[in-house]
Structure formats: structure tokens, C-alpha cells
Amino acid sequence: MPKINFITQGCSSNLRESEIMMGLLSNSGYDVVKEESESDANVLNICTVKGDTTALREIRRLKKQFPEKKLIVAGCITEGIVPKIKNIDESISFVNTHNLGKISSVVENTMNGAVLHLLDKKYEQKVNLPSVRKNPMIGIVPILNGCNYFCTFCSTKLVKGKLFSYPMDAIRQDVKEHLKLGCKEIWITSNDTGAYMVDSGGKQKLIELLEQILSVPMDFKLRLGMMNPGNTITMLDELIEIYKNPKMFKFLHIPLQSGNNEILRLMNRRYTTEDFINLVESFRKEIPEITISTDIIVGFPSETEQQFEDSLNLLKKIKPDVLNLSRYAAREGTIAAGIKQLPTNILKQRSRAMTNVFREISLEKNKKWIGWHGKVLIDEKGKNDSWIGRNYCYKPVVVKGEFKLGDEIEVKIFDATEFDLRG
Numbered sequence: 497m498p499k500i501n502f503i504t505q506g507c508s509s510n511l512r513e514s515e516i517m518m519g520l521l522s523n524s525g526y527d528v529v530k531e532e533s534e535s536d537a538n539v540l541n542i543c544t545v546k547g548d549t550t551a552l553r554e555i556r557r558l559k560k561q562f563p564e565k566k567l568i569v570a571g572c573i574t575e576g577i578v579p580k581i582k583n584i585d586e587s588i589s590f591v592n593t594h595n596l597g598k599i600s601s602v603v604e605n606t607m608n609g610a611v612l613h614l615l616d617k618k619y620e621q622k623v624n625l626p627s628v629r630k631n632p633m634i635g636i637v638p639i640l641n642g643c644n645y646f647c648t649f650c651s652t653k654l655v656k657g658k659l660f661s662y663p664m665d666a667i668r669q670d671v672k673e674h675l676k677l678g679c680k681e682i683w684i685t686s687n688d689t690g691a692y693m694v695d696s697g698g699k700q701k702l703i704e705l706l707e708q709i710l711s712v713p714m715d716f717k718l719r720l721g722m723m724n725p726g727n728t729i730t731m732l733d734e735l736i737e738i739y740k741n742p743k744m745f746k747f748l749h750i751p752l753q754s755g756n757n758e759i760l761r762l763m764n765r766r767y768t769t770e771d772f773i774n775l776v777e778s779f780r781k782e783i784p785e786i787t788i789s790t791d792i793i794v795g796f797p798s799e800t801e802q803q804f805e806d807s808l809n810l811l812k813k814i815k816p817d818v819l820n821l822s823r824y825a826a827r828e829g830t831i832a833a834g835i836k837q838l839p840t841n842i843l844k845q846r847s848r849a850m851t852n853v854f855r856e857i858s859l860e861k862n863k864k865w866i867g868w869h870g871k872v873l874i875d876e877k878g879k880n881d882s883w884i885g886r887n888y889c890y891k892p893v894v895v896k897g898e899f900k901l902g903d904e905i906e907v908k909i910f911d912a913t914e915f916d917l918r919g
Contacts, residue, residue, distance in 0.1 A: 497525045497526050499526075499527045499536045500529065500603060501528075501529050501532050501534065501535035501539070502518055502540075503532070503538060503539070503558075504541045504630075505540075505541065505543040505554070506543025506545065507545075508685040508721060509636075509685050509687065510541055510571055510572070511630060512636035512638055513596050513622065514570075515636065516622060516625045517539065517541070517570065517596050518627065520600055520625070520626055521600055521603060522626065523626050524600040526600070536607070537565055537603065537607060538558055538562065538565055538566075539568045539569075539599070539603075540558065540567065540568070540570065540571075541571040542569060542570070542573065544572045544574050544577055544651060544655065545650065546825060548576070548580060551569075551577065552580060552581070552584070555584055555585075559585050566606050568588070568589045568590075568591060568602060569589070570590075570592070570596065570599070571592065572651075572655040573590055573593075574655055574827075574828060574829065575828075575829070576828035578590065586611070587611055588611070589605070589606040590615055592616075593656065594616065594617050594618050594657070595618075596622070597620065597625075598614055619658070619660040621663065621666060622638050622641070622662070623638065623666045623669075623670040624669055631875065632677075632679070632901060632902075633679060633874075633875045634680075635670075635677075635682050635683070637667060637671055637682060637683065637684055637685065638662070639684055639705065640659060640660060640662060640686045640687075640688075640695075642656040642657050642659045643659060643691065644691045644695070645724055645764070645765075646764060647753075647763050648831035649824065649832040651827040651828070651830055654827075654830070656687060659691055659694060661693045664708055668705075672714075675716055679716065680715075680716055680717065680875065680902050680904075681716065681719060681875055682716055684721050686721060687722075688724045688727060689702060689721045689722065689723050690728050690731070691724070692705055693705075700730060700731055702731065702735075703734045703735065706720070706738050707738070710743050717743060717744075717888075718745060719890060720744070720745075720748070720749075721749060722749040722750070723748075723750055724750070724751065724767075725750050725751070725752075725767040725771055726766040726767040728775060729767065729775065736778065740782070740783065745888065746888055746889040747889060748779055748787070748788055749789040749790070750772070750775060750776075751790055751792075751820075752769075752772055752791065752807075752810070752814075753765055753793050754793065754803070754806075755769055755792075755811065756769070756807060759799055759803050762798065763793075764831075769810055776788055776814050787818065787890050787891060788814065788817055790814070790816045791822070792811065792821055793823075794807065794822070794824065794843060794850055795823050795824040795842060795846055795847070798838075807850070811850065811853060811854065812853065815857050817861050819854045821850055821851060821854070823843040823846075823847050824843060855914050858915070859912070862917055865912060866910065866912055866917075867908070868908070869906065869907065870888070871887070871905065871906060872885030872886055872887045872895070872904070872907050872919065873885055873903075874900065874904075875901065877901070882895065883895050883897070884916070885903075885905065887907075887917075891916075892915070892917065893907055894916050894917070895918075
């Protein structure tokens, strides 16, 4: 059988979908390999949430480096990127996020010279499926498809479609299967975990789901994925109580996107900066050491210098531990793409200024951990014979020694960088 290699872009949901496709191919008798050079065909699972550039660049690289190998493009495929990909190579097959269950058929037909375009939208639950995990210690569990926001800058709704939550019992069973196979961390993931079950009668059921998962009588840590602030505010008190459970990583990912209310309105974000500050302060009041991760976009169309300064000032006020910073890029088919765009040099200047501010914040926050001692779970192999563990706040701790994935070890923090702690 042909050897197949996967290259994955984007978020943890994309990573999980690659794991599922690898599992389905493995069950069909294909040999899933880790290196591009070893494969007969490559599957590129793309992300277009931040635009087409990264995906197209990788496709060109693969076709230039391996012109004789078949290439299948999977994942978050927009209508607009398909002709651009076909201009690179007409022989590329497509299988979007809604058709990953057909990956074995796509690979078989592509290897036999056919070109398939599986790009229709349908809604199937993506739990309790075969998988080949990238990291044997981490079980990634999706809980829903799509999003109930329609942000003017984002293509997620266009790609993923409507909100479709997976059954609670199926999710809990998926968690149990990951744990039985040796996983020590469970990552709950989606495009907005706070919207769980809003599509079924309008009532959020994330708290109930988390209670079900945390009740599994096994030893593990749970990392909750991104939640939009508007869906978090409505269950704030209950969520804070859930976070006090010792199995929960004290890690909260809530995207701000802008520190100016007018820009938030133009983005159609459905919350205010005051709402966001209340979220952060409420969590920190009850769990002071919690790791806060957020996202900010600089250079949204019409953003003035003062509005950018508002974002900078709010960043200094909330002092997040993690910042995912993006320069605005127009996504085809979105409302914001039709608004007059800011010059590229302005985006670069604002990105650079915010990066510099955040580096100071990050170093300051990490240095506060110097002297801390406690347990970390080794979940990643680092560089130069090092290992990376995570403490109870999901802070990365770099250590050296004779360890292995899954080890829980006692450490003391003696130094910190902008990016991690050193133990």
C-alpha cells in the first residue's frame, strides 16, 4: 500500500482532524509515515482562517520539492482558494473538513490518477473515530463544528458552516478512550467551546459537559479551548467554579481582538471591552495565578491610530500571559474585505509596536514564577536534549534530564524567558 504523509496547519481542531484521517487510512491498510521524503503522497491539511497565503506557499513548496508525488489538500478549504490551487497544479485532489471520513477513498482514487473534489457541506460528529495521535500524551476531543458568531473579518462561518454540537455521551466516551490508550492530557477543542449546544434549543451546556468529563474516574488534566467572550459572560460564575477543579488546567483562552468598542462593533464581536475586563478580573479574583491567553488583530479596516492605542493600553491593563497577534488580512467573502484596507506599512508598524509591548509583559509575568516548585507533566520533547512539561496553569517548563513523555516530575523554577519557565 502507498505511504502517506500529513502536513497540518492551523489550530488544534485541524490537528485532530489530521489524526482522524491518519487513523482512517491506517485502518484501511495505508502506511502513515512521518517524513515527506518517505511518502508516495502528501496530504496537506490547510487553514485559511487567516487568509490563503500560508496554504498556497506550502502547496507551491510541496509541488516544487516533490513534483512526482500526489498531493491532496484537505481541511478548511474556501471556494476562493480552489481555483488558486488548481492554477498551481490541476492534479491536486480536495477533501474539505466536512468529508474527512472519505479520506481513504480520496487517496485511493488520487493514487490511481483520478482528481476528486469533495467540497460539499454536511454535518457529522467527529468523535469516537480511529486516530493516529501526533502526541501520545494528548487526546484532542472536538465538541462541535462551526461557530454561532459571524464576525466581519473571519471566514470560519463560511468554511465550517452552521453550529453543530456533538452528543455529550459520545464526547465523554471519546475522552475515556483517549485515557485508556495512555493520554494524560485532554484538550477540549472547537471554534468556540462556549457555544456548546446553543444550536439545540439555544441553551449552553458546556458546564454540564465539563462536569461529565471531569467525573471520569481516571488521572488526567483537562485543557479547555477557545471561548468567545460573548458566550463566556453568560456562564461566568459557573465556569469559574469548574476551573477550581484540580483536573482543570488553569488556562483560559478568550480572544479580545480589539481594545476599542467601535472596532469591536465593526467586527460584529457582540461584547465590549468592559465585558472583557470583567471576565479577566473575575477569573483572577478567584484564581489569581490563572494563565490568560488572548488574540488581537491590528490594522482592521478603518482602525485609527487612537483606536490602536486603545488596544495597546488595554493589553497593558489586562497583561495576558499569551498573545496571538495577527495583522489584519482580508478573507475573501467576508464583509470586512469590502472595506477600504489600511496600508501594509501601517499594519507592520502596529504589529511591531504591540509585539514589543507584549514581550515586556510576558517576561514580567513569567519571572513571577521564579522560585515556584511543584509538579509538571512532561508532554513534549524539546531541543538540545531538553523536555517540556506543563504545570497546573499550563505554563511551559523546560527541563533537562532522563525523562519520557507522560512523566510527572517535581521541579523548581530558577529562571524565565519571554516564552517559558526554566526548571
